[in-house]
Amino acid sequence: MNVKRMFINGEWIQPQTEQTRDIINPFNQEVIAKATEGNQTIVREAIQAARIAFDTGDWRNTPASERGKLLSKVASLIERDKEELAELETLDTGKTIVESRADMDDIAEVFRYYAGLADKDGGEIIDSPIPHSASKVVREPVGVCAQVTPWNYPLLQASWKIAPALAAGNTVVIKPSEITPLTTVKVTELIEEAGIPNGVFNLVLGSGETVGQELADNHQVDLISFTGGIHTGKKIMKSAADTMKNIALELGGKNPNIVFADADLETALDQALNAAYFHAGQVCSAGARLILEDKIHDQFVSELVERVKNIKLGNGFDEITQSGPMISAEHRRKVEGYVELGKQEGATLRTGGKRPDSPELQNGFFYEPTIFTDCTTDMRIVQEEVFGPVLTVERFTTKEEAIQLANDSIYGLAGGIWTEDTLKANQVAAELRMGTVWINDFHPYFAQAPWGGYKQSGIGRELGKSGLEEYTEVKHIFQNTKPEPINWFN
């Protein structure tokens, strides 16, 4: 089996020790690849390569339009190899091939968007209050950017970091999740094929504790951009503080989905399923907290339970599969622990709550889509991110109560509102403390609009113009156009 390697300073590295990690297909537990396991020494080499490539200045002084052309080329190569990339993503994560193809379309779009944005900010002339002077503000790349990504959307989350970082003229060391490195390795090949100069883009592989931690600690890194869980995010923030690195954190969520009685209930029902169970609920913005107006609660829940029972679990490559497995045995155990906790806390289990019985699913890490009702905000099952196919249902009577319930969370990533009353929708949207609010929809994100969290869902924004600005420092250049002595000390 060929071993996936690290890419440092323009070369695929043959490691001195052949320590590798098995990459597992979560649908059947087969080993689909082996990946080199990095160590502190190799990460330091990658950082050093990125440091030199940044400091020599060739990449950051390349016209932004040229950097944009390289990103466009990467987008075209992703489109060329879309099917191969999608298949790797499905093998690695278990998500359906339909989802993986959609991810690849989004990823190519992200590279194209930042290719187009790369040369659009030429700086700003400031009206200086000082006579005989000129004042301008420019944006410059931050420097060496470390990027650490999760397993649920491996290449999508990587693209949100790679494309803007390179567009802005930074150099990069990226570490994908050790569980799902395959598409990031493949896209590194495409970035190489597009002609990236040596040292500008580097890939390291291995565990968070060793490889990721070194990226957070190392004094030669200027910025660390992380997408992952809240506990890792806090750890990285503490580590980054020692060298005062810039940080960008995209963390978890426990996202409310509020349905008012005056909503189009058929659409709200259909989309509540999508909100909660898409990719087996392993989505940062999953609508895992359904908040229903009292008047419709019972009817809505009983219809939802029927539909949830029909969700077709299976092999992501099977076109009729609607939802794949959990990513790992360990993660499924965590989900199971939360379901037990929900029962102990007094929530009512309405459906699911166990592994499926079907013989063809026994080798995969499957878990049945689950619904709990009679939930209250003091329950951990309502407050903590389960990151699996588990939906909790709460109820409200007034708009104010819905807002209060939705905001009662340490998280603030995203939320949905369902109502035909646009004034009410906008009043509620204005009160929700979240980075994204969807009205009569759930889940859309695209390259042009910023993405990120309030509160403990993170710091900073990806995508949109803000996603490029994350990778820049702002510099003010002031020029005295009539220099003469000021005689202060005479």
Ligand SMILES: NC(=O)c1ccc[n+]([C@@H]2O[C@H](COP(=O)([O-])OP(=O)(O)OC[C@H]3O[C@@H](n4cnc5c(N)ncnc54)[C@H](O)[C@@H]3O)[C@@H](O)[C@H]2O)c1
């Ligand atoms: N806000 C968003 O846009 C967004 C998107 C996707 C996923 N997520 C979140 O990601 C989480 C699921 O992903 P996960 O389980 O891979 O998260 P995780 O925090 O376990 O791991 C994420 C990455 O961090 C690395 N890591 C672990 N310990 C580290 C350390 N000490 N130093 C540096 N790196 C370290 C891991 O190896 C992995 O590459 C969920 O909480 C989900 O909500 C958020």
Ligand SMILES: C[N+](C)(C)CC=O
């Ligand atoms: C940001 N998103 C929705 C693509 C993936 C979250 O897990």
